[in-house]
Amino acid sequence: xxxxxxxxxxxxxREELIKSALRExxxxxxxxxxxxxx
Numbered sequence: 410x411x412x413x414x415x416x417x418x419x420x421x422x423r424e425e426l427i428k429s430a431l432r433e434x435x436x437x438x439x440x441x442x443x444x445x446x447x
Contacts, residue, residue: 410434
């Protein structure tokens, strides 16, 4: 995923899509994602 794609995703504020992308592209686990997004 390129920087522009991440920026659009984050700007969308669609939490489920952001979590999915973090899991898929960065290998971040669910518990850690919740800490990052708070």
